[in-house]
Amino acid sequence: MVFLGPGLLLLFxxxxxxxxxxxxxxxxxxxxxxxxxxxxxxxxxxAIWNPARFPTKVPPWGALLHNLVWVCIHLPLTVGLxxxxxxxxxxxxxxxxxxxxxxxxxxxxxxIVGGVIIRxxxxxxxxxxxxxxxxxxxxxxxSSGWMAYPETALLGLILGSIWLWVGFSMILHxxxxxxxxxxxxxxxxxxxxxxxxxxxxxxxPLLRPVTIVVAVLTLFWELKIFDIVYVxxxxxxxxxxxxxxxxxxxxxxRALDPYRAxxxxxxxxxxxxxxxxxxxxxxxxx
Amino acid sequence: MRGWMLVLxxxxxxxxxxxxxxxxxxxxxxxxxxxxxxxxxxxxxKTGVPVEYRVMRAEDIAxxxxxxxxxxxxxxxxxxxxxxxxxxxxxxxxxxxxxIAGIPFVTEPIIVEGKAVGVPYVTWVKPGFWYRKSFFAAxxxxxxxxxxxxxxxxxxxxxxxxxxxxxxxxDGVGWPLSDMTEHFxxxxxxxxxxxxxxxxKVKWESPEVRAIFENYLxxxxxxxxxxxxxxxxxxMWWDGxxxxxxxxxxxxxxVEDPNDLGVFTLPGCKAVVGGTDYMFIPKYSKRVEDARKLxxxxxxxxxxxxxxxxxGKLSMRxxxxxxxxxxxxxxxxxxxxxxxIAPDMDDTIGGDWQRAFWDQLKLLWVKPEAxxxxxxxxxxxxxxxxx
Numbered sequence: 001m002v003f004l005g006p007g008l009l010l011l012f013x014x015x016x017x018x019x020x021x022x023x024x025x026x027x028x029x030x031x032x033x034x035x036x037x038x039x040x041x042x043x044x045x046x047a048i049w050n051p052a053r054f055p056t057k058v059p060p061w062g063a064l065l066h067n068l069v070w071v072c073i074h075l076p077l078t079v080g081l082x083x084x085x086x087x088x089x090x091x092x093x094x095x096x097x098x099x100x101x102x103x104x105x106x107x108x109x110x111x112i113v114g115g116v117i118i119r120x121x122x123x124x125x126x127x128x129x130x131x132x133x134x135x136x137x138x139x140x141x142x143s144s145g146w147m148a149y150p151e152t153a154l155l156g157l158i159l160g161s162i163w164l165w166v167g168f169s170m171i172l173h174x175x176x177x178x179x180x181x182x183x184x185x186x187x188x189x190x191x192x193x194x195x196x197x198x199x200x201x202x203x204x205p206l207l208r209p210v211t212i213v214v215a216v217l218t219l220f221w222e223l224k225i226f227d228i229v230y231v232x233x234x235x236x237x238x239x240x241x242x243x244x245x246x247x248x249x250x251x252x253x254r255a256l257d258p259y260r261a262x263x264x265x266x267x268x269x270x271x272x273x274x275x276x277x278x279x280x281x282x283x284x285x286x
Numbered sequence: 287m288r289g290w291m292l293v294l295x296x297x298x299x300x301x302x303x304x305x306x307x308x309x310x311x312x313x314x315x316x317x318x319x320x321x322x323x324x325x326x327x328x329x330x331x332k333t334g335v336p337v338e339y340r341v342m343r344a345e346d347i348a349x350x351x352x353x354x355x356x357x358x359x360x361x362x363x364x365x366x367x368x369x370x371x372x373x374x375x376x377x378x379x380x381x382x383x384x385x386i387a388g389i390p391f392v393t394e395p396i397i398v399e400g401k402a403v404g405v406p407y408v409t410w411v412k413p414g415f416w417y418r419k420s421f422f423a424a425x426x427x428x429x430x431x432x433x434x435x436x437x438x439x440x441x442x443x444x445x446x447x448x449x450x451x452x453x454x455x456x457d458g459v460g461w462p463l464s465d466m467t468e469h470f471x472x473x474x475x476x477x478x479x480x481x482x483x484x485x486x487k488v489k490w491e492s493p494e495v496r497a498i499f500e501n502y503l504x505x506x507x508x509x510x511x512x513x514x515x516x517x518x519x520x521x522m523w524w525d526g527x528x529x530x531x532x533x534x535x536x537x538x539x540x541v542e543d544p545n546d547l548g549v550f551t552l553p554g555c556k557a558v559v560g561g562t563d564y565m566f567i568p569k570y571s572k573r574v575e576d577a578r579k580l581x582x583x584x585x586x587x588x589x590x591x592x593x594x595x596x597x598g599k600l601s602m603r604x605x606x607x608x609x610x611x612x613x614x615x616x617x618x619x620x621x622x623x624x625x626x627i628a629p630d631m632d633d634t635i636g637g638d639w640q641r642a643f644w645d646q647l648k649l650l651w652v653k654p655e656a657x658x659x660x661x662x663x664x665x666x667x668x669x670x671x672x673x
Contacts, residue, residue, distance in 0.1 A: 145512055149512075237651075238649025256352075
């Protein structure tokens with residue numbers, strides 16, 4: 001206990017106390033106890049929840065739905081791509097290490113810098129993506145500045161962030177691959193198993209614990225995403241790419257409303273915890 | 287003896303190395319910051335007080351400082367911020383009444399409960415659309431005298447080879463778009479309507495405001511580029527990809543040849559937006575007296591004359607006149623002299639509305655058909671509607 005004491009004290013001061021304080025504030029307003037009012041107001045606010053436009057009209061769909069769209073696109077692509085790249089690089093010649101380093105660069109790049117890169121990657125005049133699409137004859141807004149248009153801003157952020165995060169998934173899967181006994185693959189080859197069969201029946205099942213960890217951490221990253229969006233679009237245009245953490249920031253530091261900001265923080269936690277629990281505990285047991 | 291001398295020299299050198307600089311935090315960087323850095327250098331030469339300048343946008347100051355204030359700390363000794371924000375946090379700032387006493391300000395200091403907490407530092411105006419005289423002369427273009435002329439000018443510019451759109455639209459967090467919108471509102475709605483919008487007495491969805499957007503701003507947007515990062519837009523406009531560019535007068539300090547600059551307001555305009563950058567000294571500064579000295583120098587006749595002579599800003603003192611300005615600023619001062627100066631709308635309202643205004647205009651620029659939604663949201667989020 002003596003050894004645990006300092007750590008527990010720091011944990012209490014910097015994690016537990018602020019979390020409890022935030023929870024407390026989310027049920028308050030400037031006049032005192034407000035019950036669930038802050039949460040009801042969040043779901044009445046189209047900046048947070050605007051399902052009437054989803055999916056038939058262009059964004060904004062509300063920050064909560066934007067986060068969920070982020071999860072639906074970004075999670076399978078980064079986890080899946082990371083797994084495939086890990087397998088490909090494990091079998092590729094040594095010089096391919098350069099490509100692996102380039103991919104890993106995304107994860108060591110500060111996200112603020114990543115946001116700037118994404119912004120310029122999709123910029124109308126200097127961005128490579130609009131330039132390529134323009135050369136192929138693709139119409140606006142796809143061949144124009146993606147961050148300027150509501151149709152493309154959210155998707156541009158999500159696609160751009162795949163490079164920033166896929167290195168994480170690739171490295172963890174690479175570490176997992178190195179722990180699989182090579183004899184399993186040799187036995188499969190002797191039995192005539194194809195490359196695909198080896199991947200599907202040996203690699204994927206044995207990497208499952210790693211994949212779940214990657215998926216859980218990626219999910220949390222997506223639900224608290226802030227810096228990339230702040231730098232690249234500030235949630236715009238017209239809230240078309242806003243996310244929960246950004247709305248929390250605007251409530252806290254622009255509207256100077258700590259109660260609404262705390263309610264959004266609590267909402268992020270409420271969304272994250274069950275999903276994280278489901279992934280981490282139930283899937284692992286299964 | 288020689289040994290003692292060496293020790294003495296070493297000690298002086300060490301103390302100079304350890305001398306803590308006065309930290310000034312302001313929003314300007316690159317070419318925009320250079321004129322201000324020259325003033326800080328003059329202060330150091332005069333007083334011997336070293337000054338370190340750090341760049342932080344007003345948006346970031348609004349984010350970082352509240353938590354610092356709560357802890358009784360400050361990252362800077364003299365800081366530039368938004369007026370509305372300084373009022374909100376006035377309790378954390380030093381009373382500067384003695385420094386501003388007797389100064390003939392053109393723009394008023396921020397006074398809260400009898401204390402001067404925000405002091406204006408030079409002024410800027412957003413006079414209208416800038417053009418290169420050489421570009422206009424080469425293509426036989428002239429500043430418009432009425433709305434039809436203005437639209438014809440835009441159409442003619444777009445026929446020039448190499449021009450992408452007639453007007454460049456600067457972007458960043460969104461303020462260049464709001465500047466342009468405010469200019470349209472002032473020109474076609476007048477000062478009363480403009481002030482009514484600021485105070486929340488006039489609704490954005492009202493027919494008269496909607497008409498300004500529908501009849502003037504939206505037709506103009508057909509000739510404007512999509513929002514481009516504002517310094518990049520400046521370069522592209524200067525290189526001839528666009529013919530005109532709406533910007534504040536600080537543009538004169540950011541181009542290669544300010545004498546090639548011309549500017550015109552929208553035809554019929556009787557008022558333009560003008561304003562100032564406010565300075566404050568946090569009461570948690572450990573160098574309050576030095577910060578006071580610097581502030582006093584910055585707002586002195588000498589300090590202001592030095593700053594305005596570098597271009598990009600106008601004087602906020604009535605007793606520092608156009609004779610101190612470089613030619614481009616002197617011409618500008620003469621041009622806007624007959625116009626009424628209106629406060630910057632989004633800086634005055636501030637808070638989350640300011641951010642929403644910028645964001646909604648970014649949407650309007652690429653989706654003019656979203657006009658109704660944009661006006662509705664601006665009404666919904668106005669502090670007057672929230673009570």
